[in-house]
Amino acid sequence: MALPDASPEISDALRVLHRVFGYDSFRGEQQQIIEQVAGGGDALVLMPTGGGKSLCYQIPALVRDGTGIVISPLIALMQDQVDALTALGVRAGFLNSTQDTYERQAVEQAFLADELDLLYLAPERLRTEGTQRLLDRGKVALFAIDEAHCVAQWGHDFRPDYLALSMLHERWPKVPRIALTATATSATHAEIASRLGLEDARHFVASFDRPNIQYRIVSKSNPQKQLLELIRAEHDGDAGVVYCLSRASVEKTAAFLVEQGIDAVAYHAGMDSRTRAANQARFLREDGVVVVATIAFGMGIDKPDVRFVAHLDLPKSVEGYYQETGRAGRDGEPATAWLAYGLQDVVQQRKLIDGSEGDEAHRRSMAAHLDAMLALCETVDCRRVGLLAYFGQPGEACGNCDTCLTPPESWDATVAAQKLLSTVWRLAKERRQKFGAGQIIDILQGKKTAKVIQFDHDGLSVFGVGADLSTAEWRGVVRQLLALRLLTVEGDFGTLVLTDDSGEVLGGRRKVTMRKETAAASPARKDSGSRKGKGGRVPADLPAAAVPVFEALRAWRAATAREQGVPAYVVFHDATLREIATRLPGTAEELGTIGGVGEAKLAKYAEGVLGALAEAHATVPAPATPPPAESVPQVPVPAPASRSAAPYDEEPPPFDLEEMDPPWDDWE
The missing domain is CATH 1.10.10.10 (Winged helix-like DNA-binding domain superfamily/Winged helix DNA-binding domain)
Known part of the structure; x- marks a missing residue:
């Protein structure tokens, strides 16, 4: 379904978008980015989490001849990324140290036989001569450098092996490159371009605003108790991420939540790899699990229905804070970013800087990052305006953060x-x-x-x-x-x-x-009309009559995901279930018009979806005519009506510096 004046690349891309991903139009700057890369050009993309970055390299890889090579920093998530693509009918694979010799050989042969659309590699593996020779023997459609901010040497997620990725253009000069990140100031943006040799690439900078996230920062008194109150009052049964600075705090907080009846697991680099992987899998594949973690957790997590991200300790930088809070509300539904902050946090961070092993320039950089984070915490103005200003973007008072809802004195x-x-x-x-x-x-x-x-x-x-x-x-x-x-x-x-x-x-x-200091409590979010169902939170814009159908579909999805051993969102996102529950398609053909239902998923899941609808039909009669998109009540941040692109204490004791987690834990 090409636009009349669309280029050949975009005509092909639109067909892929419709056939594979089940959407009819692109969102934001996706079309221009895809056209640039599909046409053989380089691109540097700054786009917020949930903005649809992955489509910007997945679709060009499907349009161009050969295999798209995706450099991804965390090997622990490659399996889930490949599972999600396989469910869409995309031929995807990965090469990393979790595979045995036979598995790696099978993937390599598939690549050489041009039987892969996308191949995921860690930067450490790409640096090996064996991998480079393998790529020389096959046909590479493009290189996608995900989480490109990892190249920034003084950034919060620095990976030394990213520095070597400048060799991509030197060794494969005719292969287009696309670097993508959700977190970059103007200085980091320039550093990415310089270190990856992308100065002459076309740069795309989307708005960093995430209007569905409510930012709240409270005075720390008893942080575990404050966290429990937040969960029970606003996020009972919701999936969430809780960040702590040290491993000991992670263990204590997770144990506390479990004692209080919250389904919580711990995650940090000091745990054995099997337990860590099992806890991550539970969080990704089950509903309503809370993970308590150090910053070793989170990069690359695609779970769309995380309803809150809480920080029990002060983040070291605004970039880190933005990246971590951005893991909430990827589906566009209302979410909370909550931080408990106190005097000891400031003292501890200053001590960490003074005790840093880096040179004076490094300490100055760390101090500047901390100063910006403290300014955000202490502001009497809109939090969102402050966040956007940090990334060099304008903004207006949002009406949906603590300083807007309850202006401080x-x-x-x-x-x-x-x-x-x-x-x-x-x-x-x-x-x-x-x-x-x-x-x-x-x-x-x-x-x-x-x-x-x-x-x-x-x-x-x-x-x-x-x-x-x-x-x-x-x-x-x-x-x-x-x-x-x-x-x-x-x-x-x-x-x-x-x-x-x-x-x-x-x-x-x-x-x-x-x-002025106030009580430790913070304003709860505005009532968005959302409500709890049997299986968790029900979308705010769902008509009451459709709620039982939505819950029946969610139960079917959960059973299907368990049977296949994949996260529930790999089957269908909530936005797709919401549209099905509202429109009540009666045939496979009608189901195929729903956003997010591509050809592969239609063939695989039509019988199950229609069966779940038939079981629920007795209690929820179908409407005479499907309601027009504009008549459906909208959430504060509505999803596009068309089949658009993919849904987007007390004073604590001093920390033991030896048990701090670095921002990574699974290098090859």
């Missing part, structure tokens, strides 16, 4: 800042002493604790001058002074010291405005 904290900075100065100047936040706050509040008396701190002139503020308010002052770099920490015990800018405040030359 700000206050003139100049005097409070002077009192606290003066206490730090007097301890250092008069006593040659340095202390952490707790002791300084006790002095300001005039508390005669054993430690205060021991060091004769009740004799300081500043003793008791801060009795007007609560402990929580003073901790907020310390936290925000650290964020503003008017205060810093040093040493293993996180003692507070002044900075070069502190004198501006102490001398009355700089005014300090702060966000």
